[in-house]
Amino acid sequence: MSERTSARTDLARLGFGDSARTDELLSELEESTGLGRAALLADVVAAADPDGALASLARIARRDAEPVARLFAHAQGRRAMWALLGGSEGFGAFYLRHPRELDDLVDAGTALPSRQELTDELLDAVGAVDGFAAVADESAWVALRVRYRRLLARIAAFDLLHPAPVEIVPSVAARLADAAGAALEASLAVARARVAGGGAGVGLFPHEQVAATRLAVIGMGKTGARELNYVSDVDVIFVGGADDAVAEELGESRVIDIATRLAVQTMRGLSGVEVEPPLWEVDANLRPEGKQGALVRTLDSHVSYYERWAKSWEFQALLKARPIAGDSELGEAYIAAVQPKVWTSAARENFVDSVQRMRERVTEHIPAAEVPFQIKLGPGGIRDIEFTVQLLQLVHGLSDEGIRQRGTLEALDALVSEGYIGRADAAAFAHDYRVLRLLEHRGQLRRLSRTHLMPDDDDALRVLARSTRLADSGAGVFAVWEATKREVRDIHVRLFYRPLLSAVAALPAEERALSTEQAHDRLAAIGFTDAAGALRHIAALTSGLSRKATIQRHLMPVMLRWFADGVDPDYGLLAFRRISERLGDTPWFLRMLRDSSAAAESLTRVLSGSRYVGELMEWIPESVAWLDDPDLLRPRSGRVLQEEARAIQSRHETTVEAMRAVRALRRRELLRTAMAALLTEMTIEQLSASLTTITEVTIQATLRAVRREVVPPQDAALDFSVIAMGRFGGAELGFGSDADVMYVYEANGIEPERAHNLALQLVAGLRTHSEDHRVPLDLDADLRPEGRNGPLARSLDSFAAYYGRWSLSWEAQALLRARGIAGSVKLIEKFTELADRVRYPAQVQLQDLREIKRIKARVENERLPQGVDPARHLKLGPGSLSDVEWLVQLLQLEHGARVPGLRTTSTLHALAAAQEAGLIPESSAARLSDAWRLSSRLRSANTLLSGQTSDVLPPDRRKLDGIGRLLDYPPRSATRVEEDYFGATRRARRVFEKLFYG
Structure with missing residues (x-):
């Protein structure tokens, strides 16, 4: 192996990644510092990132090699330097700006600076004497920031070199908080000098008045708790004041004016843009009234605010409050005044909401x-x-x-x-x-x-x-x-959560982690309104030696957390208990709870989010199994439901038995759709289509059963059909919607009076056998000719005669959403042909359009329930469903004959066709569509939440938040739900007034 290769291998062992670049930089340092390579690499193992440390060191040496060379002569300083530059590019940039600050690292890393040392050093940096800095211009702030970073380097060196860094985290965080307090103290000294005339354009008050003004800086959050990070916002509250004699002489407003200027300058000294970068953001937004409130208040003003106006979360924010700079006596007085209120805040009525808001923010x-x-x-x-x-x-x-x-x-x-x-x-x-x-x-x-x-x-x-x-x-x-x-x-x-069980389960006294009273408090704190009731439910679910109780004991702590995160934890837990009791020791139920956390969590979500679902699940507890299979949650098609309904009727001889089974089918499918709406991404169009299909299948099955009972074989020629009207006809049903219908028949040779009587018997049977006390199905025939005064059923010829001679404009308008859904297909086709001639006239009369507009105005004035805010009515309020539908229907009446796309019973399809035909601008159509969709979604969500039908957006914040959660808003979104609805309907109303009345 060559010498060069061996050297690069050694560098890799030391942690360097780019050996060629390392070799180059080391050669450069050897030349600039006069040190050998061995000396330069001594203690490099202290660097977490040797490449980064060496690159920083080379840059610093290019600017000033002397302090680099000096530091290498000291073993401890050398280790501290490698640790700092190898752990922080930020310190590399600091020493590049100020190379001679390296001299301070000679003995760094052996101990943390004390709180007093931090304060003394930073006050010395600004030359503070008796609370006033010697220099009041920007140079004082630069000096303060440089000295702060020098001290921060000492803390970081100790932290980075310590063999057990996890264990010293509390000590390091405490020193960082102490350093922040010392920096605020020093910056306040500069602020006093500037406000007292030492800074150009800043000094506005006599020195003696500034000296007499007291300002306490209260540390909040991590600063107050002495748990601060290296770089974090420092949350503070400012308290101003003066001795009684001074306050009386100057006046409180002048004292607070001086204190406010001191606070502003103090913050600027640490956070403002200067030659030396800011240290961190001084954040005073936790003060009374937040950003909108006064930056500085007197102690009495603070106390008055907390006694009269403060919200619970503001007291909780004070939990960690501590005086950290300024007038310590005033700071301690502030803490003594506000701390007791922190602990009594838990007894407030809105305690739960405030704590949850803190967590969610x-x-x-x-x-x-x-x-x-x-x-x-x-x-x-x-x-x-x-x-x-x-x-x-x-x-x-x-x-x-x-x-x-x-x-x-x-x-x-x-x-x-x-x-x-x-x-x-x-x-x-x-x-x-x-x-x-x-x-x-x-x-x-x-x-x-x-x-x-x-x-x-x-x-x-x-x-x-x-x-x-x-x-x-x-x-x-x-x-x-x-x-x-x-x-x-x-x-x-x-x-x-788990200690809650020990308060209700049959455990020995020495195993009890909480008393019943303590468990009650914890349940209340996480969101249960009836904590005593929740304890009873937990006891019922977890007590005993059965396999079910054992599984529930293991699962209950997690489920309690899920329930607590839901809209209505109390109802969710109650419903879960009832369903568990209904299912007993059913193996699949216990297995699902044990093995499928996703299904168990979904169960808590639907039960705590919807009474509509919870009440139906109590009747159909086997529906819990759907939560473990996404395919089972998918709404079923009309064809599948129709086949099941026919199979049901083939198995039951009597109408009563058949209809009991059909009602069970309807309840089951409504529950399936509701669960899908809560747990899956389902559009309002998909939801409406599913609910409409379920209603159609129910009416079709009911009509078949009733006809078998009412119409004898000799009268089989009688044709009878059900015509869907309104939102039912438009396939736009929501949860809790009525089913608007009309009934038409054709005698086909049967004596007219007998045919009429048979038709009325069919209507009566439909209405009787479709009744469901659990999930009502109201077959509303008020949109028939002559309204409530007209016959419940008419022959096709009677319909034709009436529409030809007597019909009013509103009746032609009502036909725009007429659609046959049950009974004779041939008769439905004939009725549709008749309806088309009425609802899509070749030429609409001007007086008919005026009459429609007059009726709409009357509806707005007369149909709204007394005492209801019109803006909150989801159906009849300005810009809501009624406005959009009436405008679309007006366009259909006027232009349906020549624009084929308008010949639809769907509001949204007709709106899109009107836009495509140039009858309405794209932006206007979008606003109408948004308002219609949101109103429809809110209407269904309202029913799902409460289990009761209502057309009014509730003013209750808890209910509004629950509705928002069902529509995938984040928690605590009551105001946002309102604002979105009011904004959408306000925009839609402007379009409506322009196009409908204009």
Whole structure:
């Protein structure tokens, strides 16, 4: 082997990837520093990324080789330098800007700087004396930022060189928070000097007034808990004030004005754009009223706000609050005033919603592509741990002061000491927390930038493995991360949900992790309104020695979490108990619960999301099996249902028996469609088509059974048909929709009066045997000629005579959606020919169009239920279903004769045809279509949620959120649902008024 080849092999053993480039850079450094290659490579093993470290070192030496050469003379400094440059391109950029800062690394890495050392150093950087910096121009901020990064390098060197980095995560995070507090203190000193006249164009107040103004900086979140990252927003709240004599002399408004200017300048000193890059963002948005509120308030103003206006989440945000800079006495007074309110917030009525909002806010904006790499916000990430610990604190801290800690790890220790969680679970959770925080820290060190993502390339993962010492390879560190995420999710269940079982199961006292009262509090905290009832259901499901109880005990903690994430956890758990009792020890049910987590989760989703589904599943518990097979959830075709209905009738001799089976068929298929709507991507057109098909098959089967009973053989020539009208005729049914119909017959030689009587008997039989108390089917014939005053059934000749001589414009309009769906095919064809002549006239009369417009205006004024906000009515409200349908029908009446595409019973098909024919602009058609679809979806979702039919968008926020969840909105979207609906209907109404009345 040649000498050159051997040298490159040695470089590879040291961790270098590009040996040719490495050789080149080492030669360059040998020349610029005067050091030999052996000296240069001493301690390079401390670098997680030797190639990156060497490249940074070469760039620094090109600018100034002296400090590089000096540092190599000190073994500890050399190790610190390799560790920093090999773990952070960001520090490489810092030392490139300021090469002589390398001198500070001589003894770095042996210990963390103390809190006092951090404060003294940063105040010294700005020359602070008695709270005022010696220099008030931008140079002071530059000096502050450079000194901060010098100190940050000391912390990072200690972190990167430590043999057990996982164990020191809490100490490192605490020092980072201390450094942030010290930086704020120093920046405040510069701010005082600037506001007191030391900065051009800034100084507005006399020195003595600025000195007399008190400003406390309260650290929130990770800063307050001393759990800060290397690069993270520093959340703060500012409290201003002055001694009584000063406040009386200057006036409160002037004191707050001075304090506000101090706060602004303090933030600018750390976050503003200067020659030296910003340190991090100072975020004051957790203050009262957020971005809209005053940046600085007095203590009394803060207290007044929290007593009168604050929401529960604002108290929970104060859980980690701590004075970190400024006037310490004022800061402590603030904490003393607000901290008690944190723990009483758990007793508030809206506690559950506020906690859930806190959890959801952190995940709702994660891009889908980032979810698999999110260390902080993703499933099994840091926020899962923090949320679990915080929620346990809030639930039990109301009555137990022993667990009122700021820090996550300290709180875990306290929860163990007070007996709320087991030591093994807490130890594992704490270790996972440190691992995740270490991964996050190393990611941020890489470029000294804010990130919470795992790297997705092999080189970066290899560097991460070396810098964390968690694994020997990139694949290994990724595997560690994946395993940690899984364990975090599992421990979350164990810590929060599983102890609930011990409060209700028949376990020895020493095995009880929670009292019944504590279990009650936990259930309330995760979203159960009737926590006592939930405890009873859990006891009924999990008590005993049966195989079913054993499986339920294992599964219940996970299912409780799924129920808690649903719309109505209480109803979901109740329905699950009832279904479990109905199915008993059915083997397939127990096997599905045990082996198919996806099916079990889907079951909790449909039960907690829809009373309509839950009530039907209680009657048809075997439908649970559909959740384990996607094919079984797919709505069945009309042909398949028709064949089954005919088979049913062939097996039953009496109409009563046959119709009982047909009603069961209808209920089953309605349930199948409802479950598919909740669990699959189903369009409103597909949903309407399925519901329409089910209704058609039911009416067809009912008519066959009734005709067999009512019409004797000698009258078999009688033709009878059912004509679908309205949304039924348009194949646009939703859940809870009536079935609008008309009945037509043809005597075919039978004596007219007898034929009419037989037809009425068929109608009566249809209405009687289609009744279903569980899922009503209302056959509404009010759209027949003469409305409620007209005969229920007419002969075809009677229809023809009436439409030829007496029909009103609204009756021609009603025929636009007439479609034969049951009975004699020949008679349906004849009726359709008659209807076409009426609904698609060659020339429409102007007075008929005026009459339709007059009736529409009257409907808007008279048909709306009293006391209902018109804007919330999904059917008759402005811009909703009625507006779109009436406009489309007006176009059909006017142009149907010459535009074939308008001759359809479907609203959306007719709308598309009108656009294609140039009768309506594309943008207008889109607005009408959007409003119609959204109104239809909301109408069905309303019924699915409550199990009751309603045409009104509920004002109740919880119901609105539930409706939104059914339509795939994220949780807490009640306002967004309203805004989307009001916006869509407002736009549609403008189009309607222009084209209908204009």
